[in-house]
Amino acid sequence: xxxxxxxxxxxxxxxxxxxxxxxxxxxxxxxxxxxxxxxxxxxxxxxxxxxxxxxxxxxxxxxxxxxxxxxxxxxxxxxxxxxxxxxxxxxxxxxxxxxxxxxxxxxxxxxxxxx
Amino acid sequence: xxxxxxxxxxxxxxxxxxxxxxxxxxxxxxxxxxxxxxxxxxxxxxxxxxxxxxxxxxxxxxxxxxxxxxxxxxxxxxxxxxxxxxxxxxxxxxxxxxxxxxxxxxxxxxxxxxx
Numbered sequence: 001x002x003x004x005x006x007x008x009x010x011x012x013x014x015x016x017x018x019x020x021x022x023x024x025x026x027x028x029x030x031x032x033x034x035x036x037x038x039x040x041x042x043x044x045x046x047x048x049x050x051x052x053x054x055x056x057x058x059x060x061x062x063x064x065x066x067x068x069x070x071x072x073x074x075x076x077x078x079x080x081x082x083x084x085x086x087x088x089x090x091x092x093x094x095x096x097x098x099x100x101x102x103x104x105x106x107x108x109x110x111x112x113x114x115x
Numbered sequence: 116x117x118x119x120x121x122x123x124x125x126x127x128x129x130x131x132x133x134x135x136x137x138x139x140x141x142x143x144x145x146x147x148x149x150x151x152x153x154x155x156x157x158x159x160x161x162x163x164x165x166x167x168x169x170x171x172x173x174x175x176x177x178x179x180x181x182x183x184x185x186x187x188x189x190x191x192x193x194x195x196x197x198x199x200x201x202x203x204x205x206x207x208x209x210x211x212x213x214x215x216x217x218x219x220x221x222x223x224x225x226x227x228x229x230x
Binding site: 004036041042043044045046049090092100101102104106107108 | 207222
């Protein structure tokens, strides 16, 4: 069975500082990996996805993530935080045949950005 | 092009009642998935419909059931509501049943409160 662990349910950074949100997964097969963002009272928006091509994936709003098979990790980073980045972030995994469907999500990390 | 729309946005039900939630998929999408997101947690996969048939199910009891219609819209039905069913229910649509690189687009969700 697949699982996703997001270390740190809350992360606080200053505006302009590096954002690092951690995600580790377990899967019996090489997975597809996703990062979603959720703003208050809204659904989920896809930030980026890894589907076995380049290990460094660039997404929207300046975010990127690196797939590290040896560490079973897919951490999300952004060089400089903006106030508008404050939101809940979810890492998710799926089996490749399912593409972006039937996702298994982590528990989420709430990002707070201080002025 | 319209996105994924869910109705109603909020709902309050009494324990033991039944509820139906509705989802209109994004134009051109033929696959719908449903997720339950309890407060402070990540979404959990309930089930997926493709071409009007359930083609994947998470760890949810049979009192959670669904339908997909010829226009690809979908319903989620929950019988014998329990207090723990209180959650945000998210619908996601995509363009294929299980094709690789499929991206799921999420609706805003229905907030169900069971009292």
